[in-house]
Amino acid sequence: MIFASDNWSGAHPAINEAITRESAGMAAAYGESLLDKAVEKRFNEIFERDVAVFFVGTGTAANALAFAAVNRPGGVVLCHREAHVIEDECGAPEFFTHGARMAPVDGPDGKIDPHNLERELARFKPDFVHAGQPMAVTLSQPGEAGTLYSASEIEAIAAITHARGLTLHMDGARFANGLCATNQSPADMTWKKGVDILSFGATKNGCWCAEAVVFFDPKRAEQFRYIRKRGAQLFSKTRFVAAQFSAYLEDGLWLKLAAHANRMADRLRDGLDGSSHARQAWATRSNEVFAVLEHATAERLRAEGAQFYEWNAPHSMHDLTGPGEMLARLVTSWSTQESDVDRFVSLLK
Amino acid sequence: MIFASDNWSGAHPAINEAITRESAGMAAAYGESLLDKAVEKRFNEIFERDVAVFFVGTGTAANALAFAAVNRPGGVVLCHREAHVIEDECGAPEFFTHGARMAPVDGPDGKIDPHNLERELARFKPDFVHAGQPMAVTLSQPGEAGTLYSASEIEAIAAITHARGLTLHMDGARFANGLCATNQSPADMTWKKGVDILSFGATKNGCWCAEAVVFFDPKRAEQFRYIRKRGAQLFSKTRFVAAQFSAYLEDGLWLKLAAHANRMADRLRDGLDGSSHARQAWATRSNEVFAVLEHATAERLRAEGAQFYEWNAPHSMHDLTGPGEMLARLVTSWSTQESDVDRFVSLLK
Amino acid sequence: MIFASDNWSGAHPAINEAITRESAGMAAAYGESLLDKAVEKRFNEIFERDVAVFFVGTGTAANALAFAAVNRPGGVVLCHREAHVIEDECGAPEFFTHGARMAPVDGPDGKIDPHNLERELARFKPDFVHAGQPMAVTLSQPGEAGTLYSASEIEAIAAITHARGLTLHMDGARFANGLCATNQSPADMTWKKGVDILSFGATKNGCWCAEAVVFFDPKRAEQFRYIRKRGAQLFSKTRFVAAQFSAYLEDGLWLKLAAHANRMADRLRDGLDGSSHARQAWATRSNEVFAVLEHATAERLRAEGAQFYEWNAPHSMHDLTGPGEMLARLVTSWSTQESDVDRFVSLLK
Amino acid sequence: MIFASDNWSGAHPAINEAITRESAGMAAAYGESLLDKAVEKRFNEIFERDVAVFFVGTGTAANALAFAAVNRPGGVVLCHREAHVIEDECGAPEFFTHGARMAPVDGPDGKIDPHNLERELARFKPDFVHAGQPMAVTLSQPGEAGTLYSASEIEAIAAITHARGLTLHMDGARFANGLCATNQSPADMTWKKGVDILSFGATKNGCWCAEAVVFFDPKRAEQFRYIRKRGAQLFSKTRFVAAQFSAYLEDGLWLKLAAHANRMADRLRDGLDGSSHARQAWATRSNEVFAVLEHATAERLRAEGAQFYEWNAPHSMHDLTGPGEMLARLVTSWSTQESDVDRFVSLLK
Structure with a gap:
């Protein structure tokens, strides 16, 4: 009767089989193997567009490096008051962004209230350098409170975010659970509603250690390979992550x-x-x-x-x-x- | 005929078997499982003393977080001019230490020359804040050039290092290869010669993703769990790393x-x-x-x-x-x- | 009728005279002149104990570097929700601490409510690395809202702070105004009530650019000279800051x-x-x-x-x-x- | 007979007079006063083009913040082996850039040898993320060794720098001394030869505390006001810096x-x-x-x-x-x- 966390679970047999199968022989390191490239393409299919995808080791890394990729000096990320990024990552988002501030926004049900978001953003004036400058809004789908944003709620937040020239990030540590609960496609729950960057988590849902940062506009990812390496998140034997994703995304295992x-x-x-x-x-x-x-x-x-x-x-x-x-x-x-x-x-x- | 790098190899069957075996059932996350604790103890046996050991995902993370653990403001790490930490980690050591400088020291055969080390250290005066302050010396065993420090060379460098109150770090990305080449015990090649912290690498030698930071004085590791988490290197399902180390260290597999x-x-x-x-x-x-x-x-x-x-x-x-x-x-x-x-x-x- | 800010004022004639007077001749740079040393001693008299004092250029620098001096990995500073350090310093405290989080605490009248502080601190458990760790509490005296903590309020906050092994910092950007409003001595309003570090501001009150970080326990300041230099706050001609403080603190000018x-x-x-x-x-x-x-x-x-x-x-x-x-x-x-x-x-x- | 350093000198009487004169009355803070704006325009005249100029407090701040403005992840700055930025700033450039590496380049007379620069840059390949990426070249004019680059030497270095898409920075801590020694105009010694950003120092040459970062392409400075404020270098009473520059640049005082x-x-x-x-x-x-x-x-x-x-x-x-x-x-x-x-x-x- 263990309900402590989904990360207390192990790995699904299909994941282990894929890892074992891919362990044979030599393959280019640091993301250059054929398997790595094939799995990257798989993400294009799943999201119905060309994306830039980067494997990393932890969900905290995915979130923190995503923010680093869109950071500005004196940057501020607006998140729900109880978001994982502000409550449970030991300051990693602040650390990897060189001190960006996670600014808490209130809202019922563990979700950002669009009205509060707008009010909070209105406090940043272009000529008032002292407050810093917002650079991203992040929402978790599902969130820490086990709730989900509706399609129109994501759209509303995206509209506010983009009106200010900011990036909309989605923390998808339990992305597949969100898809199943809302009966949406991956594209529908993300870029079609205005999400710019996704932390795509697979670890909690049957993998060992498989997280990815997905940029829906690949141009914005041009510097990310340096950000990932500098952040010590470029595995040498990346094919072990690719193998996990490969099995995870095959025949709808992840959704099952x-x-x-x-x-x-x-x-x-x-x-x-x-x-x-x-x-x-x-x-x-x-x-x-x-x-x-x-x-x-x-x-x-x-x-x-x-x-x-x-x-x-x-x-x-x-x-x-x-x-x-x-x-x-x-x-x-x-x-x-x-x-x-x-x-x-x-x-x- | 692939001699590109040892990280082009996959994982040894025994490693895959251990991962698969440990995947069953629930286990506490974030390093708290029984397996994690058992493997931590195994390091005590291997090093013939109580050590503090922390699993991380990459060798770059091991090095960079080790430096972060002993950093001082304006800190300087002295390393060989061709060391991995200065040439091949995309600035991760500088990043994780908030800007410590990797100071190159010359020496033949890819090894720090003790005389040059002493001369370089002598340039830092206690009253001259402008130069910053040395905080660690790091040597790779084996080094980037495929060479090895002799026991007396490590002792000489340790003596210089400790005389200045600095930490001696060893980058052991190929630690087992070094042990076999020199026919030394793990204790002999490290703390018995004055090494304070070791980056213990297993990835290149048959694991998928298994690196550890080993503190020979556990007291110095008190803040490290925060450093690791803030650095996005605390895996949730740590047992998959523990399982790799468990098989790796069993029956001398690693040395074979x-x-x-x-x-x-x-x-x-x-x-x-x-x-x-x-x-x-x-x-x-x-x-x-x-x-x-x-x-x-x-x-x-x-x-x-x-x-x-x-x-x-x-x-x-x-x-x-x-x-x-x-x-x-x-x-x-x-x-x-x-x-x-x-x-x-x-x-x- | 300019009530925009006290930093719209210029400098008092006595300050200018001191600067001009001290401009003659050569003097050791980087804080080593006789005048620097004399003014440092003057702070001992004013605070009725030996203190370690460091001149810096801005109030933001004083606050941010003070936090850097007592930071811990994953560190959290608890401050009032409307504090200058969280609202008006463009992320400098987060930047100089390598990502410490400024955690807002509620309270009426722009002051931290001790009960709320206790409740917020209780959320940090020693075994829960994910939340990070508190490292300091900061209060502004007077605060952004123009209000003042009473002696017993400071004592209450200090007791909570010290019971957790944390540092109590006071942002004294308008320190002299606080002293006059409460009719307290500098010692009474600070270390006698439990304050560990003070940002001592003189710029707003008649100087040009004279701020200081005061450590009431000089041992805690041992690394600060490196922190200040690395932070680009060590002026070469420090005597121009010392001259300002010299005149400011003479004959009670500052209090007048x-x-x-x-x-x-x-x-x-x-x-x-x-x-x-x-x-x-x-x-x-x-x-x-x-x-x-x-x-x-x-x-x-x-x-x-x-x-x-x-x-x-x-x-x-x-x-x-x-x-x-x-x-x-x-x-x-x-x-x-x-x-x-x-x-x-x-x-x- | 004091030849310790030019920063042992005080301030010229004209500087003190300007400070005193400008101390009367109220003026907008944080760089918004009429005097600030007038002095900024004066820089346009001196450099014969529109520039973006930002006052800061120390030469170290000018250098470090300039690098921060053009930094890239895993960034590397190439400088002479004995440059001030690598030897004498206590790691501030690394700190403010979140860990950029200062890479030493050899050359006689304290000057970067263009051939060595080219060879060093050639070691960075676009596909080799591990080495990081160069982002700037910096030269000091005059340099630490009291020598000066000729016009053609600066042009040669600029050509190499720009061919790689990098920024050329000049550390002008003793800029006026360089102008007088080479009998060049400010424009001639900088942007006309390919310099992109200049640390313009006035402190050593008769001011108290007057340094500026000058961007010859104002578009590149768009984020700099945030960088400066986050770096704790935005003085509130900036008119005291502006006043120094005003007198310094009047009637050729600086060159005299x-x-x-x-x-x-x-x-x-x-x-x-x-x-x-x-x-x-x-x-x-x-x-x-x-x-x-x-x-x-x-x-x-x-x-x-x-x-x-x-x-x-x-x-x-x-x-x-x-x-x-x-x-x-x-x-x-x-x-x-x-x-x-x-x-x-x-x-x-």
């Missing part, structure tokens, strides 16, 4: 795995709705569920072997929990077993 | 693989010594060989399928090659086949 | 000038209280006044020659102003003339 | 002061040539002289009150001095008195 994770989360949500000892803290989709539990219930679940984290949200937890209650984050993954979900739910009754 | 690579290089060296169309540029050990070839010979070899790089050394190539000649770097690896070496050698006759 | 500025602000505050076209937005002390004006009134004042800025506060302005109103910041200085204040006030009637 | 310093150096050079106890180490022009002295002579001079530094050059001092000799740097300035020179020379006889 994500759909499973989402279904397991649905089952958890249903269980919570039917429980008198717990409730959903807010409505989520995709593979994250937030539950308000009595401390006693949490202890009982843990005693039975359940693992999950108390959610350390900046503000929300104080409002949503009553006395004696805590806010638990429950994450499912491609490898979550139905029987584990069912046992957890039955313990809630 | 390195010994094979070194033997293949010996065979190449013998072949060059018996050739009238080529010669060793200088005496190397371990798994790198530098050959002076006529351009015509190089073209003929390449036409037959041989792959190798022209060596872009800052100075040496100009002195060692005559008209119509070029300097080739030939690297063997754990997966180099004897038949390839023999065919290459026969083409030189 | 600040007292005058505060008195002019009192006069403005009285005028606002007696006006039917304007009101104080909140109670301030020292030399800043915030006024809610009808737009028409603001236009009328400007037409008569008054100069002041609309205050671009993140949140407060939206709550405090009604329709047709704006929030004006009025700053007085050592050179503000009583007649200008009186004319401004009369125009408000 | 520099000519005096150069003449005093000529007198020193003549004295050395006529001495049997000392000799010029190499031929210099402008206001720096390098003398080989017996240690006993140096001691005798110092006992008589002479002050000068032993020159800590990386290589040259070892070749030029015999046993019992040292290499002294003698610097004259606008305030050096003929009688001091004559007394020094007489002591050498």
Whole structure:
């Protein structure tokens, strides 16, 4: 009954098989092998356009290097107040951008409110150097709170972002889960709505270590190979990342795995709705569920072997929990077993 | 006949098997799994003392983060003029240290000359803030030129380094090759001679992506977990790195693989010594060989399928090659086949 | 009628005289002159203890370099949401610290609320590397909103700060104005209440360019001379800064000038209280006044020659102003003339 | 008899008068005053074209921020091995550029040898990301060794630099001394020969603290105001810098002061040539002289009150001095008195 995080899962057998298969023989290093090139082309197909794609090792690297690629002196990235980039990356975005500021924007459901974004951007005047200058807006799809932006919400944020000449970045650490939850195509959820750069995560959804930065306008990526190497993210044996992506993107494996994770989360949500000892803290989709539990219930679940984290949200937890209650984050993954979900739910009754 | 680089090799079957085996089930992320902890302990055994070990993704990351860990404002790292950290890491050491300077020191055979090191260090006076302050000395074992420091050379450099209160770092991207070539124990080649921090590389020698920073004084590593995370080098599914190291260090696999690579290089060296169309540029050990070839010979070899790089050394190539000649770097690896070496050698006759 | 900022004022005649006087002859550069040393000692007297003092060129430099001196990897500085370091320094604190995050803390009257500070700090757990680690708390005295911390408020914040092993920094860009407004000694308002490092500003209060970083524990300043030089803040002819401080601190000039500025602000505050076209937005002390004006009134004042800025506060302005109103910041200085204040006030009637 | 450095001199009376005169009344801060704008225009006249000019506080800041303005990821600046930017700025250029590397190029007389520059640049291949990428070449006019590039030497270096798409920067810490020594106009010595950015120093030559970054193509300066503010180099009361430049550039004061310093150096050079106890180490022009002295002579001079530094050059001092000799740097300035020179020379006889 492990709902601690989807990165507690291992790798799917097809991923391991691909890695093993590609291990034979010699191949050019640093992204120059035939496999690397073939997988890069695969991204073009998936996104229905020519993209520039760069493999990196961690989601934090993908986000931080993406910001570095579009940074300006005194740069500011606008993100949701509870975004991973501001809360959970130990300052990597600031570090890799030489000190860009992650500026928190409020909004319900873990999502940037377009009105607040506009108000915050309005505070930057072209002639007021002291405030610095905005350079990007970033949204997570799905977000830290397990929620999803609608197509029109992304469009609204993109319009505001582009009206100011800024870059719209999407943190897609759980990109496949987002696609499945919204039933959209990769193109639909990204560049067709105005997203300029995507952190494409595969690690959480069945790979070992496969993340990519995807530029929808390849021209903007011209300096990125230097940014990646200087950032110590250019693997020598890149074919091991390429191999993972190759299997991940073949025959829709990635979407099947994500759909499973989402279904397991649905089952958890249903269980919570039917429980008198717990409730959903807010409505989520995709593979994250937030539950308000009595401390006693949490202890009982843990005693039975359940693992999950108390959610350390900046503000929300104080409002949503009553006395004696805590806010638990429950994450499912491609490898979550139905029987584990069912046992957890039955313990809630 | 691929002698381009040892990072053109893939992964050894035992490595793939370990990765696949460890992929089952859930395990704590971010270095907290049982496997991670077990492998960390394995490093204690290998080095015959308690060490602090941190897995990272690339050799460049290992070097750059090690320097970041011991940096001082205005810091200077003294390295050989042709060191990887100054020539081949796209400024990553400078980037991760917020601008420390890699100061080149001359010396024959790709090795720091202790006398030159002392003279260079003497130029930094405690009261002269303008020059900055030295903070570390780094040596590569084996070095970029395929040569090795003797035990007494390392001791001499360590004595100079420590007399100034500096840190001695060893770039061990080919650490196992160095051990086999010198017939030393890991402890003997490092902390027993005064090395403080080691970049322990396993990628080139049969792993996919397994590098570690080893602190011989764990107290100096207290801030390193933040340095690694901020540097985007903390993998979520660290067990995939741990699994590689686990197999690599089991039953002496790592030393067997390195010994094979070194033997293949010996065979190449013998072949060059018996050739009238080529010669060793200088005496190397371990798994790198530098050959002076006529351009015509190089073209003929390449036409037959041989792959190798022209060596872009800052100075040496100009002195060692005559008209119509070029300097080739030939690297063997754990997966180099004897038949390839023999065919290459026969083409030189 | 210029109330735009105290940095619109020039320099006091005594400052110019000192600069001119000290311009004769040769003197050691880079802080080594007799005058530099004498002025450094003067700071010991003023603060009633041995301090380490470093002259720099701008208040932004003083703040940013102070943070750099106590930074930790993944470091976080807690400051008020509207603090100068987060709003008005174009990312310099983040830049000089290699990406430390300025974390906003809420609190009324432009001051950190100790309860909020504690709650924010509690979110950093020693075992959760992802959030980074707090390294300092900074408060401005007086703050951007023209308000002042009481002695017990500083003590409360210092207690929380030190209980976590953090550094307490005070941004004293208007330090003298704070002393006069609270009638405290320099020692009383700083280290006796737990302040560890002070940005001591003199530029706004009658100097040209004289700022200092004061470490109340000189041991913590051991690396600072490198930090300052690397940060391009070590002037060659430092005696021109020393000369300014020398005159500034002689015969209480600094306190006389600040007292005058505060008195002019009192006069403005009285005028606002007696006006039917304007009101104080909140109670301030020292030399800043915030006024809610009808737009028409603001236009009328400007037409008569008054100069002041609309205050671009993140949140407060939206709550405090009604329709047709704006929030004006009025700053007085050592050179503000009583007649200008009186004319401004009369125009408000 | 102080020949320690030209930054041991104070400020010329005309500079102090201008500062004092401009101290009256209120003026817009942060570079927006009428005086600031007028002085900026004065630079257009002096350089016979529209330039973008930015005042900063130190020569180190001018150099480091200029590099930051043209930096690329993994960027490399090529400079002479003994350049101030690599030897004497405590890593500020590396710091402000987020880790660009200062790559030393050899050449006699403290000047970059164009052939060596070309050879060094040739080592950077567009497809070899590991080496980083060159982004600028910098030369000092006059250089650290007191020598000057001829017009054709600057043109040759500019041609090589521009052929690679790089920026040519000139460190003009002693720009006026260079103009006087070569009898060139400011335009002739800079943009007409291919210089793109100039660090224009006035501090050493009679100002207190007046340095400027001059972009000969204003379009390249669009982001510089953010770079300067983020770098903590935007003074609030910029009119005090503007006032210095105003007086400095009026009626040719700057050239008169520099000519005096150069003449005093000529007198020193003549004295050395006529001495049997000392000799010029190499031929210099402008206001720096390098003398080989017996240690006993140096001691005798110092006992008589002479002050000068032993020159800590990386290589040259070892070749030029015999046993019992040292290499002294003698610097004259606008305030050096003929009688001091004559007394020094007489002591050498």
